[in-house]
Amino acid sequence: MSKTIVALDFSSKEEVVNFLNKFDQPIYVKIGMELTYACGLDIVKTVKDMGHNIFLDLKLHDIPNTVKGGMKNLAKLGVNITNCHAAGGVAMMKAAKEGLVAGAQGEDIPMCIAVTQLTSTSKEAMNDELGIPGEVIDSVVKYALNAKAAGLDGVVCSVHEAAAIKEACGKDFLTVTPGIRLATDSVDDQKRVATPAYAKEQGCDYIVVGRSITKSEDPVATYNFIEDMMK
Numbered sequence: 588m589s590k591t592i593v594a595l596d597f598s599s600k601e602e603v604v605n606f607l608n609k610f611d612q613p614i615y616v617k618i619g620m621e622l623t624y625a626c627g628l629d630i631v632k633t634v635k636d637m638g639h640n641i642f643l644d645l646k647l648h649d650i651p652n653t654v655k656g657g658m659k660n661l662a663k664l665g666v667n668i669t670n671c672h673a674a675g676g677v678a679m680m681k682a683a684k685e686g687l688v689a690g691a692q693g694e695d696i697p698m699c700i701a702v703t704q705l706t707s708t709s710k711e712a713m714n715d716e717l718g719i720p721g722e723v724i725d726s727v728v729k730y731a732l733n734a735k736a737a738g739l740d741g742v743v744c745s746v747h748e749a750a751a752i753k754e755a756c757g758k759d760f761l762t763v764t765p766g767i768r769l770a771t772d773s774v775d776d777q778k779r780v781a782t783p784a785y786a787k788e789q790g791c792d793y794i795v796v797g798r799s800i801t802k803s804e805d806p807v808a809t810y811n812f813i814e815d816m817m818k
């Protein structure tokens with residue numbers, strides 16, 4: 588199973604199909620809100636029918652009952668990973684899991700991971716805008732422990748927090764890390780970034796890579812280069 592999840596941050600089915608047609612092997616992809624809001628959930632079926640593994644990144648965050656109902660419907664799509672915001676609290680995360688179990692109806696239950704602090708959030712923004720005092724890593728580890736207590740499979744975090752999460756939650760608790768940049772890339776809107784090599788060193792289970800691959804002149808070569816670094 589590949590360690591690199593490619594973020595399909597495109598706005599049309601045509602762009603997605605053109606991009607995926609470049610690959611002659613199944614890869615792991617992330618379908619997020621940009622693509623889902625442009626194409627609807629039908630895009631999940633399109634990508635699944637092409638043989639790829641899917642992390643459906645819709646970051647649910649609402650009252651527990653609504654999240655449970657949402658996840659129940661998402662479970663029917665046959666994706667591999669779904670997610671919700673840890674900021675929704677333990678009861679909401681438990682409800683997310685319950686929804687997935689109910690919706691899977693005996694089929695494979697999608698994994699559910701919690702978004703901790705977005706990799707675009709700086710310490711200053713977390714302290715001054717979100718009103719969460721202290722260091723980002725402390726908030727992220729607290730969120731990860733909550734996610735574990737709720738029975739989730741892991742978290743989305745930055746590479747810089749992965750080792751502390753493994754230490755607090757155990758090695759089987761998944762860490763999925765966006766904010767990945769090659770040494771030659773621009774950082775864009777991300778704040779807590781790191782290279783694939785550093786992600787491997789920190790014990791990240793999966794890295795999520797968007798623009799470094801999708802905007803590359805040769806996406807397949809860049810994907811293979813990154814995947815080799817993660818092996």
Ligand code: C5P
Nearest residue numbers: 594704705706743765766795796797798
């Ligand atoms: O282009 P880039 O590699 O920055 O894309 C990162 C992807 O990971 C985006 O789809 C973004 O929504 C997602 N993501 C993130 N930080 C999180 C959770 C998800 O950047 N904490």
